[in-house]
Amino acid sequence: MLKHISLADLLVFFFYFIVxxxxxxxxxxxxxxxxxxxxxxxxxxxxxxxWWAIGASIIASNISAEQFIGMSGDGFFAxxxxxxxxxxxxxxxxxxxxxxxxVYIKNKIFTMPQFLxxxxxxxxxxxxxIFWLFLYVFINLTAILYLGALAINxxxxxxYFHEIMIGLAVFGVIIALGGMQVVGYTDVIQVxxxxxxxxxxxxxxxxxxxxxxxxxxxxxxxxxxxxKDAPDHFHxxxxxxxxxxxxxxxxxYLILPGFAMYVSGQWISNLNxxxxxxxxxxRALGANITTARTxxxxxxxxxxxxxxxxxxxxxxxxxxxxxxHLPQLGSAGKxxxxxxxxxxxxxxxxGLSLAVLTAAIVASIAGKVNSIATIFTLDIYKKYVNxxxxxxKMVWTGRLAIIASLLIAVAxxxxxxxxxxxxxxxxxxxxxSSFVSPGVIATxxxxxxxxxxxxxxxxxGILTGFAxxxxxxxxxxxxxxxxxxxxxxxxxxxxxxxxxxxxxxSWSFLITFIVMILISLRGTVINAKAIVIEGSMFKxxxxxxxxIAVILIFLSAIYIRFW
Numbered sequence: 001m002l003k004h005i006s007l008a009d010l011l012v013f014f015f016y017f018i019v020x021x022x023x024x025x026x027x028x029x030x031x032x033x034x035x036x037x038x039x040x041x042x043x044x045x046x047x048x049x050x051w052w053a054i055g056a057s058i059i060a061s062n063i064s065a066e067q068f069i070g071m072s073g074d075g076f077f078a079x080x081x082x083x084x085x086x087x088x089x090x091x092x093x094x095x096x097x098x099x100x101x102x103v104y105i106k107n108k109i110f111t112m113p114q115f116l117x118x119x120x121x122x123x124x125x126x127x128x129x130i131f132w133l134f135l136y137v138f139i140n141l142t143a144i145l146y147l148g149a150l151a152i153n154x155x156x157x158x159x160y161f162h163e164i165m166i167g168l169a170v171f172g173v174i175i176a177l178g179g180m181q182v183v184g185y186t187d188v189i190q191v192x193x194x195x196x197x198x199x200x201x202x203x204x205x206x207x208x209x210x211x212x213x214x215x216x217x218x219x220x221x222x223x224x225x226x227x228k229d230a231p232d233h234f235h236x237x238x239x240x241x242x243x244x245x246x247x248x249x250x251x252x253y254l255i256l257p258g259f260a261m262y263v264s265g266q267w268i269s270n271l272n273x274x275x276x277x278x279x280x281x282x283r284a285l286g287a288n289i290t291t292a293r294t295x296x297x298x299x300x301x302x303x304x305x306x307x308x309x310x311x312x313x314x315x316x317x318x319x320x321x322x323x324x325h326l327p328q329l330g331s332a333g334k335x336x337x338x339x340x341x342x343x344x345x346x347x348x349x350x351g352l353s354l355a356v357l358t359a360a361i362v363a364s365i366a367g368k369v370n371s372i373a374t375i376f377t378l379d380i381y382k383k384y385v386n387x388x389x390x391x392x393k394m395v396w397t398g399r400l401a402i403i404a405s406l407l408i409a410v411a412x413x414x415x416x417x418x419x420x421x422x423x424x425x426x427x428x429x430x431x432x433s434s435f436v437s438p439g440v441i442a443t444x445x446x447x448x449x450x451x452x453x454x455x456x457x458x459x460x461g462i463l464t465g466f467a468x469x470x471x472x473x474x475x476x477x478x479x480x481x482x483x484x485x486x487x488x489x490x491x492x493x494x495x496x497x498x499x500x501x502x503x504x505x506s507w508s509f510l511i512t513f514i515v516m517i518l519i520s521l522r523g524t525v526i527n528a529k530a531i532v533i534e535g536s537m538f539k540x541x542x543x544x545x546x547x548i549a550v551i552l553i554f555l556s557a558i559y560i561r562f563w
Contacts, residue, residue, distance in 0.1 A: 005156060005350055012351030016359070017171075020189055024175055049287060053188055054295025057283045059302045060191040061367030063360050067310040069147040070429065073334035075307075075314025076321075078252045079233025080562055083307035084266060087555055092270035093300035094548055097293045100275040102537035103448050105289050112278045113379035119447040119529055120455035122383070127462055128443075129379045131436055132278065136372050138418065139432045140279070141409040144368065145169065146420045148361035149413075154339030155354060165413060169406045171358070172365030176373075176402045190359040195302070197356035198309030204349065205316040205341050212325045226315055229322070233315050236562050241490060250490045257500035265502030268509045272437040276444045279371040290541065297547040304554050313341045365406070372405045373398035434501050435473075438508035439465025446516055451530035457519040465512040472504035 049057065074082040109115045112132070117125035149165040156164070206222030215221045227234055238258045241250045257265075274280055284292035317337035320326040326340050342353045377398040382389055389397065412418060420428050439462035446453040446461075472487070477497040482489040486507060489497040520527075540548075 005354075006347040008348040009351030009354065012348055013354045013358070016193060016355035020359075020362075021174070023189055049283060049291075049295070051287075051291045051294035051298060054283045054287060054292065055298030055302065056188045056191040057363075057367070058280055058296065058299040059306070060188075060194065060360070060363035061279065061283075062299075062303075062364070063191075063194060063306055063310065067306065068338055068357055068360055069151045070143075071307075071310045072314035072317070072338040073336075074255065075233075075311035076318045076334045076337040077314075078238075078256060079230065079235065079315060079318075080307070080311065081236050081238060081252070081256045083311050084236065084256065084261070085270075086303055086306045086311075087558060088262070088266045089270045089274060090300045090303040090551060091555060092267065092274045093296055093303065094551060095271065096275040096281075097296035097300070097544070098538060098540065098548075100281075100448070101284060101292050101296065102289055103531060103533070104281065104285060105287075105292060106537060107531065110285050111374055111378050112276060112281065113375060116443070116447070116458070117379075119531060120443075120458045121529075124443070124455055124458045124462070125379060126384075127459065128440065129375050131440075131462070131466075132375055133372060133380075135433065135436055136279065136368055136375075137405050137408055138412065139429060141365070141368050141372070141405060142413045142418055143420055143429045144361060144364050145409055146413045146416060148357070148365075150336075151339050151357050152354065152361075154336055155342050155350065155357070162414065165410060168358070168361055168365060169410055171362045172369060173402060173406060175362060175366035176369045190363040191302070193352075193355055193359045194363075195305070195309065197352045197359075200349065201342065201345065201353055201356065202308055202312050204345060205313050208341075208344050209316055209319060212320060212323070222316075226319055229319050230315060233318060234562055236559065240488065247491075247493055251493060254490060254492060254498055254500050257502050260506075261500070261502035264506040264509060268437055268441050268505055269434060269502070271445075272441040273433070276440050278375055279368055282367075282371055282374060293540075293544055294547070297544060297551070300551050301547065301554075304551065304558075310338075313338055317341050369402040369405050370398075373401040376401045434505045434508075435466055435469040437465070437505060438469060438512045439463070442509060442512045442516055446513070446520070448531055449533065450517075450520070451526045452523060453516065453520045453530075454523040454527055455529075456523075457516040460519055461512050461516040464515050465508055468508040468511045469504060472499055472507055473501065476504075 071082055071085070103109075104115065107115070107118060109118070113125040113129045116128055145165055145168060148168050149161050152164045152168075153159075153161045203219055206219045206226075207217040208222070209225050210216060210218045210222035213225055215225070238249075238253050238256055240258055240260075241253050284295055287295070314334075314337045317326060317340055321337075321340075342350060345353055377394050381397050381401075382394060386393070413420075418428075442461050442465060443458045447458065476487070476499060477489045480486075482497045487499045487503050489499045492498045
């Protein structure tokens with residue numbers, strides 16, 4: 001039986017489904033010949049995406065169940081500080097647009113492993129291709145499916161988890177099989193539904209707070225009540241816990257370690273995600289520099305808005321739950337916060353919220369499996385399995401890779417084998433992605449901007465980054481103790497000493513960076529495969545300068561107000 005869902009809700013949801021499906025089919029039919037005959041059209045859209053489609057697709061693919069459920073849950077638990085992921089991400093996108101994309105586009109880079117092969121060698125590219133495929137399938141895709149099914153299942157009454165998971169996987173496959181052009185242009189509809197519907201849900205949730213406290217349905221009153229009733233949830237920086245600090249205070253610091261994470265950890269994580277990630281860069285790699293840069297800056301502007309949609313409802317849930325107005329939350333924990341808020345919505349708007357969640361989840365699934373198929377087909381299958389594969393063969397190999405990756409993800413998510421639920425969705429993704437981040441970002445930065453970097457340094461750097469991440473996360477405390485000049489470890493809720501993973505990430509990156517420099521100093525002053533950098537590559541048009549200024553003004557205002 002569908003709990004809280006009316007016929008009007010179902011009609012709204014199916015209207016969304018039909019619109020997306022019909023538009024996707026229209027794009028597929030219009031581009032069918034080139035998509036079926038060209039692997040670059042299928043995987044990269046071959047420059048056919050406009051700047052607004054690139055920006056919308058980046059956001060639609062990024063904002064998924066990880067944010068709606070994971071970030072909303074961390075908003076419930078920790079407050080506005082969790083928005084650092086989004087707001088530092090907006091700033092990181094500026095760096096990617098200005099400095100990374102010119103390097104990729106000038107050198108005709110279409111996949112991230114291709115960059116590593118062109119700059120270093122095939123060995124470096126192969127190692128990272130395998131790393132990325134494991135990360136995308138076993139961390140990102142599983143988290144999207146698990147958290148997405150969890151959210152929609154909560155809205156539908158709690159008895160359809162596995163059916164919803166299969167439905168999301170099938171919907172994602174339908175979109176992805178049409179290629180990057182279908183993914184990119186349907187993402188425009190998805191992000192429109194996501195933003196309009198998400199803002200409507202946030203607006204209504206704030207009016208619910210106002211109403212529950214006896215002040216009528218006034219959105220500004222609702223927000224002011226949040227500020228007054230949960231002031232600890234409106235600080236962007238957590239102070240380092242003092243001896244004897246409560247477990248909750250320590251838990252917040254472990255996931256968001258105050259000012260320390262701004263020194264390097266957050267930047268490493270965000271630059272890796274936005275600048276060295278096939279899943280994100282793929283949307284812009286087929287375009288010219290002006291279109292790519294404008295699209296990425298547009299995504300940065302939209303990124304600033306995302307915490308209002310995905311984090312603020314979590315704080316609303318915290319305040320309502322604190323005063324006994326949210327029995328729907330039950331024992332679901334922080335990851336059930338967003339679904340609990342949705343149960344307050346009137347008939348029809350629940351259908352819209354279902355469409356918003358589905359749009360975010362399906363867009364992310366389609367984008368992720370397309371990236372998996374791109375790396376597998378272009379960087380492994382074509383190079384090591386069937387070098388003579390024609391264009392149509394590669395397209396169909398990519399489609400099989402899409403289906404296979406989703407089958408694997410469903411199998412591992414069916415009974416939550418990886419422990420996504422116990423870790424907390426957003427923290428799960430961020431923590432385990434950080435095992436790869438140090439080696440990747442060091443390899444890319446030095447490969448782009450230091451001509452002396454060698455392939456040997458890249459291989460050792462990637463492995464050093466992974467090994468040092470494992471060491472700091474698992475073995476540093478038993479070896480060096482909980483308190484050193486490198487870090488401070490704290491007891492987590494399980495009573496085990498843990499180093500904040502952003503601190504571990506920072507040290508892993510620094511060690512990797514130094515190791516790569518020392519190894520490269522043994523080589524020639526200018527490596528034979530060095531990237532040629534010209535100042536004109538980074539020259540900005542006035543429109544780009546204006547966009548960057550607007551983004552920085554918004555970010556500055558937010559940090560001045562909530563620091």
